[in-house]
Structure formats: C-alpha cells, structure tokens
Amino acid sequence: MAGIEFDHAQRVWLLSTQTTSYGIRLTPHDRLVNIYWGPRIHLADAVHVVFTVAPSRIRTAETGGDGVEELPVEGELRYGQPSLSVRFGDQVRGIEWTFQGAETRREGNRSELELRFADRTYPLEVTLHYRVYEDGDIIERWTELRHTASASEDGAPETAEPIDVLQAHSASWAIPFRDDYRISHLHGHWGGETQLSRVPLAPASTFAIGSRTGITSHHANPWFAVDDGTAGEEHGEVWSGALAWSGSWRFHAQRFANGRASVSGGFGQDGFRVWKLHAGEIFETPVFAGVYSAAGFGAASRAWHTYQLRHIVPKAKQLRPVLYNSWEATFFDINEENQTQLAELAAEMGVELFVMDDGWFGQRINDRAGLGDWVTNPDRFPKGLAPLISAVHDRGMQFGIWVEPEMVNPDSDLYRDHPDWVYHFPTRKRSESRNQLVLNLGRPDVAEWMYEWLHDLLANNAIDYVKWDMNRPFSEPGWPEEADNPERLWIDHVRNLYSVLDRLRRAHPGVAIESCAGGGGRVDFGILARTDMVWTSDNTDGFDRLKIQEGFTQVYAPRVMSAWVTDSPDHINKRRSSLRWRFHSAMAGLLGIGGDLTKWTDAERTEAKELIAQYKRIRPVVQHGLLYRLRPPSAGDLSAVEYVHRDGSEVVVIAWQHSQQFGTVKPPLRLRGLDPLGRYRNPDTGEVWTGALLQNHGVPLVLRGDFDSCLIHLVRELDR
Template structure:
C-alpha cells in the first residue's frame, strides 16, 4: 500500500503548512519491536532492533538528505518475529530529504506510526488554489517474517519504482579508478587500467573524481564541468574511444549538486549556493551546495551535464553528493518561504535527474552520496543502483549489505573488490573473501589492476568469468538471509532464481574458532521436489537441503576472514 497526502487550498487566503506527514496508522496494542537502519559514513544501514515503549521513539534526518545516520525506513514486528516467521509491518519513505519516522505509544497501550517530511525547519506557503503533495510511504505487510517483507520490497522497487531501462538488465562489471589513483592520474594511466581490466573480462571503465577543471585535490573546481587538459590532453571523446577499442564501455563521475569556492562558477555566481545573508558559509569537504531550488541554477547545470554527456560515448554516470546542508537559505525565495528551501532543493534535484535521465536513456546512472548517504527509494526512481558505501572492506560490507538488503534489491547495491590493506579500515583479507562479499551485489573492482602479477591476473579473470555465469540469479533472484553478521561470527545467504532451478550460496566466517563444533546451515527458497547438483559434483534433494542443510565447508575451518561460495543447479 502506498500512502501520501494532498493539501489543496480552496480558500481565499494563504495558508502555512507546518507539518506535512505522509501517513499515520494505528495499532490496538504495543507488543512490538521496532526495526531501523542506522549508522554513519562508512558504517551505513546497521540493523537496530528495540522494543517500543510508552512515549515517542523516532528516527529522523535534519541534514538535507536522507543521510548516513538513519535510512527512511522502519518496521514494527512481533516480539518473536525473525527472518522466517512472525508478522512484520514495513514503512519505507520514497523521499531523499529531511524525514521523520515516529512511533507513539499512549496510556492505553495503543501505537501510532507516522512518517513523512521532517517538520524541523519546514513550512510551506500554500496560496489560494495551490496544492502540495507529500512523498509516498510504501507499506508492506508480511506474515512470514522479515525475509518475506524484504523480498516484497525488492520486487516492488525493482519492477514498479525504477524507471530506468536497466532495472531488469544485468549490470556490467565495473573497474573504477578511485582507490587506484585518487586524483593522481593522467590519460595514459586510465588507458592502462582499462586495457588490463578488459583483458580480465571487465566490462566498464569508470573515470572517477579529478578529470575536470583544475581538480588535483578536493579543494577546487566543483562546478567547472570542463575537461582538465593537463590530465586528459585529448579530451573525453578520445579517451572514451580508446576504452571502447579495448572492448569496454566508458563511464564518468560527476558531483553536479556541489560548488567549490575555488571555482570559476563560484567566482561568477557566489549567490548560487545555499546560504544565509551575512552568515558564515560553512564548508564540508571544502565545498558548498548549489541552490537547486533556483531554476537558473538547474538550467545551468543541465546544460553543463548535457554538453559533457554529448561530447563522448559515455555509457555510465556515477552521480555523487558529498556533503549535507548548513546555512539553509535561498537568495531568491522571499522571507516567508525560506523554510521551503530544503524541500524545494530536493524537488529541484529530482527535476534535474528526471530531465537528464530522459535525455540520455541509454546511460546507466548510479547514485552516490559519500557512499550510501542517500540510498533511498526517491533516488532509485531515477537511478537504479547506488554505491552502497565508501567502505570497501569485506568484513564491514557484510553488515552494510545485510542491512541494505532489508529494503533494497541486490541489483541496487554496488560492491567492489579493493586493495589491501583496506583504505578505510587497514584490514587485510584474502582475495577469496573480498570477491565473495563483492559478488553478493553489482560486482566490480576499485584498485590498480596493472599491479597484479600473472597468478593474480589469472585468478581475477576466473572470478570475473564465474560472476558472469551467476550474475542473473544474484542480481534478480530471490534473496534469503540465512545467518546475520549482527548476531554472530558467521554470515550466510542464498540467492534463488525465480523458477528455483538455480541458486548461489555464500558463507562467511570472520574469525577462526579453534576446535570449532560442527556447523550446519539450512538452506531456504529451494523447491523440495527438485534434486540439486552442488558445484557440479554431489546431487542432494531440495527437501534435504531445506530440512537438514549443508555442513560448514572445509574452507571456513582455518584462519580468519574465510568464505565459501556454492552453486546449486536443479537436475
């Protein structure tokens, strides 16, 4: 069920809307646990479960975006509900700005859930004859636990929300240069990464931050969307054609909502950023936020993006947004409308995304916001996948991807293999572990492939070929979470094709256990009447795999950060 509210001013005088939530629903008891997805940058969407109590419990964002700290989703569930049993009520807001999700329990033990735009720093002047529509809340009921709720959300958002032509098309294996080079690259280095990546079977070379203006660090040039000829003397067209000649497609990073004080655009239009007159303009990552509530700003950015995307054969765009709002004001809005700025900003972002994705329907757009800081259904409408987190460490990604999967389909989650020691945690994990974690999403790489020796190159080519053979079932199959990284040392999950004839199981153990007891994992989602061949060897009935399960693989028995992948095919 989708709920929203439409306010229509049919009177003769102006109205001020101070609170515009999208839904409210009452329950006649309070015997629930509340589920939410909390975290921070590099630790997004960790699962938090708590009992609801008398009074108010809520999650929210006041930062101008849905945010790293809380995702615009909550669920109420039976006290004994788990992945596979119990009643669960899910609430997911299709919005990318400030939000509030609240549960109130009164003196009679009844519960009320409300969700919508955060009333904090919000008002909307509604003139006579005008209307205001709130964003939708998608409500899902499950009588078979959290897992059934998740699979319902996955189908709804993949089939009924995303507008992209790629929503049900297998996603390419990407090689991104960011952690390989950061800002320190030139044309030859990008060509080298692309050429060697293509030899290993990778399909898309994505050029990340640093290709424009005078962008040699994060302190300049956002808004100057023209090619840095010092790094790319022959321009984007020549680079894209070179990448294509290797048998790959070419993608590009943008951060079109931001402006650097040290940029030609800011020097020409210092009033184009969000700001309050006579107040200090606080920087985040050395940048300010463009005022997307302004039509002139939106038109200027659309022209810059259109010019760049028309200048070369660009097949993929990574759209980033690396800071949240402060000094939230607009130079063009009257005093009585200043508290409309944050919402008008989001509406402006949606308008630009809508226009640019319509102009370039063959481009695969990926959203990013300092990683997963704006991973929400509002963005997924325009862009069918999201950079799940800036944290590429395999151990951390187990929790991040598990939490994300509660609401969002695997096809929306991008996951890359990166170098070790990991750039966010310093942790050293094996190639197998990193690959198996990244394969449970839209698989790719974020490292310098030119540094690999022959054995490492052969290994990666084998893994790339393997992922291509199972990509469809992982990206579009039904996901069943078997063991949670929030509940123990082991994590496991299984992807099952719609016809239940193919499945892929991933098992992970973070820390080694000496003289460990025998482990066994019951599988889910299979057809009990089928017989399944496991890794082209043993044949076991679906009934046995569901009721008895599989023994812990030998690979998990020795050493930290171990993993195993098992492929099942019905005979």
Template sequence: MTPHDRWLLRTDTTTYAVTLGPDGRWAELAAWGPHGAEAGPSPMDRSRRTHFLTPADAAPAEYIPYGLRPFTGADLIAQHPGGERGSWWRFTGAAPDGDRALRLDFTDDVLGLRTTLCYETVPGTDVVLRWTELTCTGESELRLERFDSAAVNVPVQAGARLTYLAGQWSQEFQLRHMELARGRFEMESTQGSAGHAYAPWLAIQDSAAPTEGATPTYGIALEWSGNWRITADAEPGGSVRIRAGRVPHEGAVRLAPGTTLTTPRLACAFSPDGLDGLARVWHRYERRLTGARMDRPRKVLYNSWEATGFDVDAAGQLELAKTAAELGAELFVVDDGWFTGRHDDTGGLGDWEPDPAGFPGGLDHFIDQVRALGMDFGLWVEPEAVSPRSRLHAEHPEWAYRIDGRPVTLVRNQLLLDLGRPDVQDFVIGTLDRLLSSHAISYLKWDMNRPPTERGRPGHPAGTDPERQDLDAAHVAGYLRVLDHLRSAHPHVTVEGCAGGGARIEHATLARTDVVWPSDNTAPMDRLRIQYGYLHAHAPHTMSSWVTDAPGIFDPRPRSLAFRFVGSLAGVLGIGADIRDWTPDQRAEAAGWIARYKDVRDVVHHGEVHLLGSPDDPTCGIQYEEPGGHRLVVTAWNTGPLDGAPLVPGAAARLRLRGLDPGAAYTDQDSGTRYSGAYLLHSGLPFAWTAAHDAELVVLARE
C-alpha cells in the same frame, strides 16, 4: 457511505481495509494482513472509553489533524498565519477505483482546507502507496507546520519490536532493534537527503512474536530525497501508530489560495514471513521501480579512485584500463580528478571541462582507447557542488546556498549549489547534456559530498518569508527534474547514485538510477555488515559494491581476496583496487571470480533472496533463487573462528537453505554433489572453512 462501510485495497496476497470512524469524522484502519484478515471484528477496535482523551486520540486514524486529535500526536498542523492552530474537518466524499486505489476527502470550510487521503496498490507486489494532497480552498493562505504523508496503524498486541537502519558515514545501514512498549521513538534527517545516520525505513513486529519465521511483519519506506522524519508511538490502550513525512527546512510552509501541496509517497508493505520475507517484498517493489531498465545487465566496472585519487592522467588511467579489461571488466569509470582545476579537493567543482594536461590527446581519444579494449566508459560528477575558487563561483556566487551577512561553512572545501533555482537546474542539465552528447559516455556516477548548511538564497528582497521558499522541497524537485531529464534524454546511460556513500538512498532516487553506492567503506567485514542491513530494505540489483584493498575501519580482521569478491558479487560487482600491484596469481583469481559473477548475475539481480544468518554468526550467507527455481546461488562467508581441525574434532559449518521443495534434487555445479531439498532445508549446505578458505559461491541446479 455510512460510517460502518469499508473500502478494501488488495495487493497480490494482502488486504488493506479502511473504514470511517464511528461519527464519520476521520478514516480508520480496520484490517491489514493476508487476504481474509478483514473477515471479522477489527483487531484495531478499542473500547471507546476515553477518560482524559478524546475518541480521536484513541482511534487508529489513518490521518488526522491537530484540533480533532489534540493529545496523542496529529499528522497535520494547519492554521491561518497568526491564527489558532488546528482543523476540525468533515468527511466529504470517497472515490474508490475498484480494490486498487482510493481517495477520501475531508473538508474544513472555516479554515479553507481540503485534505485528500490517497491510496494506490502496486501490481505484482504487496505494497500499498499512501500520500496526502492538501488544497487551500479559502481566500487567504495557510501555514502548514506539520504535514505527514500518512499514519500507519500496526495491529500488534504486546507492544512493538522496531527494526531500523542506523549508522554514520562509512558505517551506514546497521540493522538495529528496539522494543517499544510505551512511549515514542523518532528518527529523522535534516541534512537535505536521507542521510548517513538513519534510513527512511522502518519494520514493525509484535514484541511477543519471534523475529524470523512465520511472523507478521509490517514495513514503511518514505520516497523523499530531502529532510524527513519517522515517529513511532506506542499509545495509550496499546495501539502502535507510525507517522512519516518530510520536514521543511523553514519549520513550516505557506499554502496559497487555490494551490495544492502533495506529500511524498509512503510505501507500506506486509509479509507474514518475518524480516526476511519483508525484504523480499521490498526487492520485488524496487524491481518494479526500475521498470524496463531492470532487463539491462549491470556491468562489471572498474573505478580508478582507489588507485589514483586526484592524480588522473591518460597514461596512468590507460594502464589501469588494460589490466581491468584483462580481468574481464566491462566498464571503466574515471572518478574525481578528470576536470580542470581538480588537483585536490580545493578546486575545480563547477568547471566541468576535461583537463587538457591530464588528457593531452583529448578525452575522446582516451575514451576511444578504452572502448578499443572492449569496455564502456564512465565518468564521476558532482553536479550540485561548487568550489569557491572555480570559475562558476566567480561568475555566479548567488547560486550557492548562503545567508547574507553570515559566514559560510566549507565541507570538503566546497559549497552546495541551490538546485531549487531553475537557472541552476538549467546549468546542470546543460552541463550533463554537453558531456553525454559530446563524448561516448555510457555511465555516470552522481555524487554529493556535503549537506547544505547556511541554507538561504542571497539577493532575495529583504523581508521575503522563508516559509514561502520551501528550499528543501525546491532542491528535491530540482534534483528529480535533472534525473528525469537524464532518463529521458540519455536512456542508454547507466546512472549511479552516491552521496558520500549511502546518504541519499530512498525510493525517489532508486526509481531514477540504476545502482547506488551504499558506503565509501569497502573493507571486507565492515562492508558485509553494511550490505546485510542494506539488503533488508533494498534489492541486490541496486547495490554497487567494489573489491578493493581497503583495510578494516571497524573490523580490521584480514580477509582473503575471495571474501572480498564474494561480498561484492552479492550485489553489482565492481573493482576499485590498484590492480597494477596485484600479482599474476591474484589477477588470475580475480578473472575467475568475474567470470563466475557473469554466469550468475541474472539470478542475483532477479532472484528471490533469503538472508541466511547475519555477520554476527560464525557463518552467514545469502540465498538467491532463480525465477522458476531452476538455479540457486548461495554466497557464504566465514565470519567467526574455525572448527579446530585437525588438532581437535570439528565439523563443517552449515547454512540451512529456505523455501526449497523438499522432494526436489539439487546438484552442485562445481563439485557434482547431489542434495535433496529436504537435506538442504534440514541439515544445511556444508562449508569446510580453513584459514585460506573463508568465503564461497555455490551454484545448485535443480533437477
């Protein structure tokens, strides 16, 4: 292989081209874009004039160590413990697999390190997966201070516009933009999960281009359930380079001779159609992650938490279940409070036995009553948590994270189990197996309501090097082992992922769950903003959303029951309100919305999505197109003022639809109104909002 040869990776519609640098010391990005983008001089090529920099610092390197790249940001920092930091490797081989996969080896014989850059395309998508394998080939261990998954060079010309998802608990997935002309942007989580503050997802565009429309847009998403970091650098010479990877809790990890560390996978995506187009790339990818489970309908659930809190007893739950069944719910989930010692948030976690006081006839008898109503049954669990007053903690205090001789921090009055320990994993697997095998449970909501704080393993020999424990990675491995076991041992069970809302939503979790809970905030306008950001990164079939009576936290404007239902059926519909207090009219309206959702959910979950405007606009919506284009589903909300009619002249609000055949005809299945595709594209779908009518679901059939 000569330095100027290239390897081409091809997805459905894009090409990712990799070459060796001029002296063959590192790999570079040559082109990334639609098929044919590689036919010409590389847009990443620079003058190679590097006053006060090295050539490696100016290169669009795919992955490069400190040592070769000392100034502008290295992806790998390795050393012998106590030795000098840095690696000076050489290219030692390539193993391409057609245009679908590639492995590039770089070796540092002095340090005793082989680095393998790994690439793999995902069939049916425009996603390239990248990760790195680090192997200690010497006779002494290595210390890895930084070991990103990959570096991504973005071919922009005038600086970068970054789009990211930020927030906090109850305000997750807020879409944010910033211009990066020069300098560094960094976001991370050290909460042992993706976290509420940022999502491990980033979109990059040229600052000179419009946000939407025919705009080349690049995106990355890290598949990691623990600590992570994403760094974007607008480097000297105008290059924009993104680095992403996990962050070890200990600050560094040790790599023993003969062992290999594999970094998390980084999904890299491209769309020529702006952020909206990039969202569709991610949606297709996440449908691939779901696999055969994608074919199972996401059932309408009722969850009892909002109605009863910790006050769980069979009689009250059965009253709710009967009403939920009358509305058309297909699944009844008992949330927190069903197990012994759980009268509030100070006890019970870890002792996963049904409370005989709450279920005097036994849990099985109650489940039989729910199933007799025509619904499946589900339970909430928090397998990683333990209450200090629980029997489990009394028997195994060493299973909880703590540092010997230091106080522990209670969050939500609970501690966190060290799921990196095999004995804790075995306990959790045994507990879940027992519950799912002993009772007719078809739905499991896995929650995690606190991050790790004093992250140590008590009882280990004094002087144990924490860098050899790698507690964050061990916890992630344990978490994924349990989820993988659930998927194989209990394939019929639907698993919902939750972490105090949306704190653990990334591709490793999404590949192993059926739905996730984006936020504990279910207020209508607040939730609309959360879901708008969420759908830029994640697919509708993963987005669990409930209709509740919750007032707004950040936007307290009152909204109709229809607004709440249309907002929730934009993903996977659930109900969490105290439906015992709903009037007969409200129950009848709810039953109507649930029936409509069942009619369109396949389109919502499998269709191509266009995000129409945003919650900042007076009217916004989402368009779902059925595979094959036979039906369109449009969810729409009035988020602004009304038009003033009848006191002053006013016109209907409109949403211009996208991606339609201008020559086709579309008929509204409710009103019978017939539109041409050209009309819907140019004039838009009309909505006559009133004070009582602030949301709508429209189904259009293509003739």
C-alpha cells in the same frame, strides 16, 4: 484478485494485494480510521470488524482515535504527534475536516483510491491517496493539500491568505493491537551505514528518527519495521514502511496509553515550516509505502525487493555489468595515459564497465579547487575525453564518469561568477565541508545550468554511465532572494534534483546513473526511481560490508547494491583479507572492482578473472532472485546468504567464516525456499541433493581459518 472494494452502508474500504488486506473506515464523525491490516480477508470480514471491536473509552488527554487514524491532524481532542499541522492567515491552527467524497479507479495492474476532505471554515482541501498492485503486497500512500481559494482574487477575502504548512506527513500507519511492540530501523555513520537495530517501543512513548541534513543521510534511513518482539527472519508478523524521499525526513513511532501503536512519516524536519501554500496551489507529499508480512523480516524484505524491481528501479530487468572504478588507483592524479593503462588491465580480467572518477575537469588536482567548472582539463586530456572513451570501447567495455553537480569549491570560476548560487545567510559565514559549498538547486536558474552542462557532456561524449556524487549535507540553509518562503529550499532542492535526473534520462535513455552521497548518504525509493543503483558505502572492507549489506537488504534489493573489491589492507580498518573473501563479499550485490590493478600480481589478476567469470554465471540469480539471509554477521563467526532464482531453477549460496577456533568445523548450512521434491546439482562437484535434504539437513561448508569464504552454485535438474 487484488483491488479495492467498498461497503456503502458502513463506509468501509478494503484494499487487497496478492496476499494481504488493508481495511479503513470513515466514522460517523468523518474520522478515517484503520480497522485491519494483515492476511487477506473478504469485505464482509472487514465490515464484521466494525461491529465486533469495542469502542475505545475516552479519558482526559486521550481520544478514541489514538493509534488508529489514517492521518491524525492537529486539532480537536488529539494529543499525540500530528501528521498534518497547518496555520491559517488569522493565526488559527488545527484542522476540522469533513468528508467530501471518494473516487476509485483501476489502470492496468494497479488500483487507486482517493478520499477527499475539506476544512469546515478555511479554504483547505486534503486528499488521501492509496494505491495497490496485483503483482505484490505493497500499499502506496501519499497526501495532497490544495488551497481552494482562487489565485485571481488578489487576497480580497482573508481566506485567500497563504496557509502555513507546519508538518505534512505522507501517511500514518496504524499497527494492529498486540501485547508488545518492537521497532526495527537503520542507523549508522559515514563508513558504517545501514546498521540494523531492533528496540522495544516503550508504553506511552514516542520514538523519532530522521534526517536534518538535506539528504537521506548516513545516520538514518527512511525505513521501519514493527513486530510484537517475537518475529524472526522467517517467522512472525511484521509491519514495515519506507518513504520515497531524498531530502530531510522524519518518522514518529508512537505507543499510546490505550495500547495501540502507529508510525507516521514524511518529509521535513522539526523547527522548520514545510511550505507556504498560496491560493490555488497544490502541494503533494512523497509516497510512503507499507507492507505486511506473515513470515518474518525475510519475507518482508523479499516483498520490498520485488516491488523495487517491478515498480521503482528503471530498467530493473537488465543485468548490471561488472564495473571497475579508477578512484583508489589514481585518486586526483588522473590523466589519459594512466586511465588507459587501467582500462587495459580491467578488460583483460573481464570487466564490462570502466569508470573514471574525480579529477578529470577544471583545476581539479585536489579537493580544494575546480568543483563546479565542468570542462575537461586540457593538461590531462589534451584531445578531450574522446580518445580515452574510444580506447575503453575498443576493449569491449562501457565508459562511465564521475560528477558532483550539486557542489562547488569556493576556488572555482563558477563560484567567482555566482557566489549567490550557494545556500547562505548574508550575515553568517559560509561553512565549508570537504572544501565545498552546496549549490542552491531550489533556484530555477541553477537547476537549468545543471541540466545544460550535464546534457552537453552526455551529448558530446559517448558516455554510458554517470556516477552522481554528493559529498556533504546542507549548512546555512538560506535563500536570501526568496523572501516569501525561503524554507521551501528543503523541498525544492530535491524536486529539482528529481527533475534534472528525469530530463537527463529522457534525453539520454541509454545512460545508466548511480546515486552516491559520500557513500550511502542518499539511498531511498525516491532516488531509486531515477537511478539504476546506489553506492552502499565508502567502506569497502569485505568484513564490514557484511553488516552494512545485512541492514541494506532489509529493504533495498541486491540488484541496486553497488559493492567493490579493493586492495588489502583496506583504507578504513587496515584489515587484511584474501582476494576471494573480498570478491565473495562484493558478489553479494553488484560486483565492482576499485583496487590499483597496476599493483596486483599476475596470480591475483588471474584469480580475479576467474571470480568475475563465476559472478557473470550467477548474477541473474543474485541480481534478480529471492534473497534469504541464512545467518546474519552478528550471529557468530559464520554468516551466509542464499539467492533463489524466481523460477526455482538455480540457487546461489555465499558463506563467510569470520574466525575459526580450536579447529572446529562448521555444521551443514540449511537452505530455504527450495522445492523439497526437487533435485539440485552442484556443477563444480557433480553432487546432487534433494531440496528436502538441503533444507532439513543442509549443505556442508568447506571453510578453513580466519576470513575464509565459499560460494556454492546449485542448478535444479529437470523433472523426469
């Protein structure tokens, strides 16, 4: 059974999940080090490790703790990148800590461990938190800092002065010793998010990734995976981690001179103080979760997906409806009449959720004005939103609406009334992006204003879904009114965002929320704990999406991956592709449609209706099943994914042929995750295959020409 065990004599804790174990030890000098992370072992095995591992030799500029400490602090003989760095009131930096105690508790299917340390001289307490679950292999870690001086002492002793927190990572993950190391990460840009990269981690080097934008960002994502350079999709050892934070963040992967490697990470960014910790204050970092896989990157992904569906995403068991979004059909030229017309066409095709995008409020006739004035435009909707919402509901669909609460146009009533509500420095210009400025959500009055108008919008209208957008990163990150600690905005913006979302979900539990940030600019476990899905990318080209989705699913589940079918040629590459190809690309996640339905032919709408019906039949498998990436888009001119229902009853395979040369025919596609003795029927053809044949020989693919695709649905026959 999963849980936490302790050996008092050797001060060893063993955290065990379903199939893995994680061992840590408190040394005689009160340094907390990792001694094991891998397949499941017994506590006696972990204790045995203490006696069999030779102590590291300490040389100049090295320490025996390099690459193994659970949270390397600045101070003493440490020369690597610290995970925790503070400066006290007398300008002394670094920490000398002593162990104060441990507490283990169990609640339901999870177990938690707290290890408390305190500085020898200054009023700082550091608590390391660990949590494991019985129903998975994820280990959650985070750190808590406490200024232990009393806040009522009015600064009488010098030790009651604030403590500058210069860096506060959530955790450092020690990677077991291997001959070599390779790190996988996600990079990209607007329209090309979550591009997968695997690079060697060079000896005696530091590999850093992160975001300085105030949001998770398009160009990097807070996830990593480390292997020895030989792991593949379904073989080899992989150690992986992901941070639950939606603001600026950073990871440092280090390979030390002693051959060890570690990855440390948390919120914040270089060049900025993270926090000023006042007497009596507690400061908590976000969760940094980790997982070990003995069966490659695919198994690690499936562990992450399972974790999200069971412990992160709200109402994850619910099937997400097929969505239509009107943005690319009308852009800012929006009104009750054309939205009703689009809703009629969408309903005829089988769409279940109609979403009206930007342009319904204020003087929002383009992207230069009106943002921040969240009142329905009376010229476009003379009787408010109610008639359109009723028309949508009458056609059997849910109604959704687009908002961008964290932004404001300078040309708006809100900005004219509250120019102090945006991030700014008094002596610097206010840089606009997309004609927008960023509201200072760190301010309590801005956060309250935001909650109130959103609450009123949902309370006064029968809205079922909100698309929450955020189209630009921070600039001029000043908070003139906060003289004591203006840099707290990097933390408080995200915390208040979370608070507003949490309050809205409590007040309106039936409303679903999608996170969007100019595409995939805010995708992480922190935002996923408060939203039902995320917008993967503004790039809806079916071919480009295959690579974006390959990287996305390394850590994030198909159940949260919004994907649209839009018009051909697409607006990014002007690439032409068939409607079926575009549908099959989007059916690999949460199916949505975003084209101008008024320009689709009768034949296209009929084909779309059939494909939507097909998706509804397979979506329990796609949204909740186990994903196998059979062939990545970079593997040649064929890519394919497979979904297996968690009870083994159904299988869905989607394959895309990028190009065909010299009339060649693709070989059978070998499947994974099946019962070799099971029999699987294709309802469309009546063919029956054994699991052994499907896995060892493969299923034939009928693909012809460039940009052709196919979907195969197999149902397991009941054993006789």
